[in-house]
Amino acid sequence: MIDLHTHSTASDGTDSPSELVARAASLGLEALAITDHDTLQGSDEAVTAAAAAGLRFVQGLELSTRRTEEPDPAARSVHVLGYFFRPPEPGFRAWLDSLKERRRSRNHAMAERLQALGMAVSLEEAEAEGRNITGRPHFASVLIRKGYVRSYAEAFRTLLGELCPAYVERADPTPREGIARIRQAGGVAVLAHAVRLNKAGAEEEAVLRGFVDAGLGGIEVYHSDHDERSRSRYAQLAEKYGLAVTGGSDYHGAHKPDVLLGRGRRGQRPPLALLDGLRRAAGH
Numbered sequence: 001m002i003d004l005h006t007h008s009t010a011s012d013g014t015d016s017p018s019e020l021v022a023r024a025a026s027l028g029l030e031a032l033a034i035t036d037h038d039t040l041q042g043s044d045e046a047v048t049a050a051a052a053a054g055l056r057f058v059q060g061l062e063l064s065t066r067r068t069e070e071p072d073p074a075a076r077s078v079h080v081l082g083y084f085f086r087p088p089e090p091g092f093r094a095w096l097d098s099l100k101e102r103r104r105s106r107n108h109a110m111a112e113r114l115q116a117l118g119m120a121v122s123l124e125e126a127e128a129e130g131r132n133i134t135g136r137p138h139f140a141s142v143l144i145r146k147g148y149v150r151s152y153a154e155a156f157r158t159l160l161g162e163l164c165p166a167y168v169e170r171a172d173p174t175p176r177e178g179i180a181r182i183r184q185a186g187g188v189a190v191l192a193h194a195v196r197l198n199k200a201g202a203e204e205e206a207v208l209r210g211f212v213d214a215g216l217g218g219i220e221v222y223h224s225d226h227d228e229r230s231r232s233r234y235a236q237l238a239e240k241y242g243l244a245v246t247g248g249s250d251y252h253g254a255h256k257p258d259v260l261l262g263r264g265r266r267g268q269r270p271p272l273a274l275l276d277g278l279r280r281a282a283g284h
């Protein structure tokens, strides 16, 4: 069993990178990737701990991109995973730093929305929760701590979700740019949780084909949001477009308590053999 999609405290997970490595080792995972949102910091920090634990480790990240041409605001966000970079990738890292600025101005606007709704939540408080990469889950933490909502789910359902009053869209790169940047850094780009494109049938396939044309190298088949049916659909599409198949839980620790490291939400078990296909897709 492997897990190629996890988050640490370098973005919006609640385990530190070394805690995540220790947990993976104690579960007996055969391989782990840390894929924090828009940063390599989590996987950078885990490299030494993973080597000491004798755990097969893959550096990664999960880029937030946006299909601005999509009319439905709840279907614009596209997460692109990146793996197997060729260090030291300085241009890629500088670009990632520039994304933090876009995050900051969006977060500033979200704090203003919450304040306009009568909630005492500041940008500084959210950033204190987020430290490296601050996003909506950190706003949710502050809202829970101050008693405005009871859970992350409630925070997203009533305030932070795409159709909710405190939501502000971020100026993310397009999927095409994200894929190109990952490839320029020597990595392979993988579409995360395809089911969240919120599309079906031919429409979904057309969106995927656009990503393939842009250089996509893989697709997540195993994911906590994928049931048996979507797994078999994405496995078929992987075959059709020559994409590597990957899988992971999208573990976030206490931010998503029902998602378990390695097993996800549905007890899936992505096999170790996937890793070779992914490495081949990266051209290593």
Ligand code: AMP
Pocket: 012, 037, 064, 134, 135, 136, 137, 152, 153, 156, 157, 252, 255, 256
């Ligand atoms: P942001 O990048 O700031 O827009 O925040 C998006 C992140 O919020 C996602 O990557 C998820 O980790 C998290 N998220 C989105 N929807 C929910 C939800 N309903 N419950 C908990 N976390 C969520």
Ligand code: ZN
Pocket: 007, 012, 013, 037, 252
């Ligand atoms: Zn997340």
Ligand code: FE
Pocket: 062, 079, 192, 193
């Ligand atoms: Fe994601």
Ligand code: FE
Pocket: 005, 007, 062, 250
């Ligand atoms: Fe994720």
